[in-house]
Amino acid sequence: MQSVKCASASxxxxxxxxxxxxxxxxxxxxxxxxxxxxxxxxxxxxRATASPASPQAASLYLPTPSHPFPQHxxxxxxxxxxxxxxxxxxxxxxxSFYKAWKKHYVLPSSRPGESYILFEGTRGTNICVSEGQxxxxxxxxxxxxxxxxxxxxxxxxxxxxxxxxTTTSPHLMAWTQTKDGNSLDGSAATDGDxxxxxxxxxxxxxxxxxSNIPYQQEAFAMIGAIRHQEINPQTYIVMEDNTSxxxxxxxxDMRSSDYMPDHLRAFRDASGDPFWDTVINNNxxxxxxxxxxxxxxxxLVPDFIKNIRFSPEQLTxxxxxxxxxxRDSDDxxxxxxxxxxDYLESRYDGVxxxxxCRVPWHIGADYLVSGDPRAAAFLTRINKWxxxxxxxxxxxxxxxxxxxxxxxxxxxxxxxxxxxxxAVAAMSSPDxxxxxxxxxxxxxxxxxxxxxxxxxxxxxxxxxxxxxxxxTPAPSPGTFIASHRSNSGxxxxxTAK
Numbered sequence: 096m097q098s099v100k101c102a103s104a105s106x107x108x109x110x111x112x113x114x115x116x117x118x119x120x121x122x123x124x125x126x127x128x129x130x131x132x133x134x135x136x137x138x139x140x141x142r143a144t145a146s147p148a149s150p151q152a153a154s155l156y157l158p159t160p161s162h163p164f165p166q167h168x169x170x171x172x173x174x175x176x177x178x179x180x181x182x183x184x185x186x187x188x189x190x191s192f193y194k195a196w197k198k199h200y201v202l203p204s205s206r207p208g209e210s211y212i213l214f215e216g217t218r219g220t221n222i223c224v225s226e227g228q229x230x231x232x233x234x235x236x237x238x239x240x241x242x243x244x245x246x247x248x249x250x251x252x253x254x255x256x257x258x259x260x261t262t263t264s265p266h267l268m269a270w271t272q273t274k275d276g277n278s279l280d281g282s283a284a285t286d287g288d289x290x291x292x293x294x295x296x297x298x299x300x301x302x303x304x305x306s307n308i309p310y311q312q313e314a315f316a317m318i319g320a321i322r323h324q325e326i327n328p329q330t331y332i333v334m335e336d337n338t339s340x341x342x343x344x345x346x347x348d349m350r351s352s353d354y355m356p357d358h359l360r361a362f363r364d365a366s367g368d369p370f371w372d373t374v375i376n377n378n379x380x381x382x383x384x385x386x387x388x389x390x391x392x393x394x395l396v397p398d399f400i401k402n403i404r405f406s407p408e409q410l411t412x413x414x415x416x417x418x419x420x421x422r423d424s425d426d427x428x429x430x431x432x433x434x435x436x437d438y439l440e441s442r443y444d445g446v447x448x449x450x451x452c453r454v455p456w457h458i459g460a461d462y463l464v465s466g467d468p469r470a471a472a473f474l475t476r477i478n479k480w481x482x483x484x485x486x487x488x489x490x491x492x493x494x495x496x497x498x499x500x501x502x503x504x505x506x507x508x509x510x511x512x513x514x515x516x517x518a519v520a521a522m523s524s525p526d527x528x529x530x531x532x533x534x535x536x537x538x539x540x541x542x543x544x545x546x547x548x549x550x551x552x553x554x555x556x557x558x559x560x561x562x563x564x565x566x567t568p569a570p571s572p573g574t575f576i577a578s579h580r581s582n583s584g585x586x587x588x589x590t591a592k
Contacts, residue, residue, distance in 0.1 A: 163240020229290025
């Protein structure tokens with residue numbers, strides 16, 4: 096649904112752009128070469144109108160997105176897409192579900208020129224969370240081209256984000272808003288901030304030369320705020336939010352689903368800051384340690400991880416009090432644990448639950464665009480286990496597992512937030528082709544009305560990936576640098592350029 100106020104704001108922006116272009120065209124002949132150069136550098140598409148009275152009559156020029164949907168990208172060599180249906184059918188499925196998703200979840204604010212992503216399915220008065228706002232901004236940026244109003248919609252979502260900052264930074268978003276449009280508190284949620292920052296890089300790539308919003312500048316400011324407030328400066332681990340301090344009980348903890356390595360690569364590429372390489376390295380090391388130590392068969396990681404340490408000095412006390420299974424050579428320099436029940440959200444905080452279910456998608460997306468062998472190794476365990484435990488039938492996927500791979504009690508129901516990420520993980524190898532085809536069909540079986548915001552939003556994001564239409568402003572496949580392969584036990588330095 097598009098806000099009338101939002102559309103009006105966009106119309107004014109387009110009118111201003113058109114009037115500026117007209118004034119340039121009527122300027123002196125001496126300026127024509129400069130005008131020609133500007134036109135060549137910033138192509139726009141002419142929108143024809145049926146009559147002067149049509150609603151589009153005032154909008155003579157609209158920018159053409161640089162990456163219009165569908166993109167049909169070439170992912171890492173050796174990865175796969177569903178191959179039992181045509182590319183056109185997959186594209187059409189994405190388009191159809193996107194239209195339904197946008198109509199239901201992109202809602203107008205009472206404030207002019209703002210929109211938010213509806214947060215439904217929970218009790219209380221909350222209508223929006225930064226996680227959902229980030230998801231929505233990524234989705235809309237990726238669907239530009241098919242969605243002719245994508246930039247207008249994106250800008251409205253952006254303004255809502257800017258209207259709800261945290262108390263510590265104007266560049267981070269307060270994690271939740273209530274029906275009156277006010278933030279519940281001034282703290283952030285790292286996953287929402289990561290997606291919003293990433294979406295700004297996508298928006299700059301799509302429309303950067305045709306906007307009165309400085310997407311790139313805003314992205315840089317947000318990336319800087321994430322670096323200083325949501326990444327642990329001692330371990331380089333992605334923290335849960337922006338409130339942790341060295342004496343906080345959760346200072347060395349993380350939410351597993353906040354690790355989005357493809358986003359971090361994009362931050363590295365945009366900023367030129369090798370700090371992000373260290374963040375990628377250390378988080379992958381923690382995930383490998385968790386698999387080796389707590390889930391060697393299933394490969395699953397828990398919702399929340401605590402007491403993350405790297406240096407031998409920090410490990411002494413922690414290791415002495417912990418049971419340790421077989422480790423590889425790098426694991427002797429790492430320590431981490433699943434949290435206890437009721438750490439933050441529920442008694443399932445220390446197992447594979449409604450946060451960690453996103454991890455196969457995040458690691459799978461990273462492998463598709465980077466080819467990082469650590470991602471491939473991580474996914475191999477999970478792919479083998481999930482096909483074995485379900486006997487190759489997607490209908491047997493449960494909504495939660497303990498780390499040994501056993502179903503959580505009373506979770507024998509469909510949850511797309513678990514199912515769709517397993518499909519993205521399956522794209523990593525031709526060995527999973529039949530399984531991937533089954534998952535695609537199973538996912539398409541469900542309608543928007545069957546689920547709420549969380550499941551449906553993860554579904555459209557993962558459908559974009561599954562159909563080969565995901566792209567990233569990070570480096571092209573196969574270009575990740577040698578330090579990403581490092582097995583060094585020490586924490587590398589991270590001096591910014």
